[in-house]
Amino acid sequence: MANSPDEMANAMIANMKEKTGKTLAQWITIAKKSGEEKHGGIVKHLKSEHGLTHGFANLVAHKTLKSDAGSAGGDDELIAAQYAGPKAGLKPIYDALIKAANACGKGVEISPKKSYVSLRRNKQFAIIQPSTKTRLDLGLNFKNEPAKGRLEKSGSFNAMVSHRMRLEKPADVNKDVKTWLKKAYGES
DSSP states (O other), rough: OOOOOHHHHHHHHHHHHHHHSSSSSHHHHHHHTTTOOOOHHHHHHHHHHHHHHHHHHHHHHHHHHTTSSHHTTTTHHHHHHHHHHGGGGGHOOOOOOOOOHHOOOOTTTEEESSOOEEESSSEEEEEEEEESSSSSEEEOOOOSSSOBBBBOOOTTTTTOOOOEEEESSSGGGGGHHHHHHHHHHHOO
């Protein structure tokens, strides 16, 4: 059984023709011809016009836009691109968060995407996203945690997490942030 995101994606690609009637290359051609340029638009088009499940539509959208780690040239390149130019000053915050995530326990998987990094164990428990040139957002997943203090509901920030914390300097990765990160890790 596939466990990592890469293994799951590879299994989906291997079964795509059987499950959907078309190969990944054929779906990418359809996605490009749709005229949609954003991930959500491609997913919506493939689901509504072609009956794809969300999982297959999401995979095709990532492959079409080359926004997944496997398509974009590797983890190091994705991270370097996220912290290039005006966002370079946020990299020490990212490094501090990765150190804190690895200290949470065994099995932390660091999975860079085009615009953020997913932290996973059994499932995604956090994301790290350089949102502006002066702020990095730590998204956290909790089942039933009220917002309090620096821990706020995710709102429109990212639908893949329930909460977020705004970080502007490495010192912001303090005891509280590490505690919340470890709690999210524990719930995954």
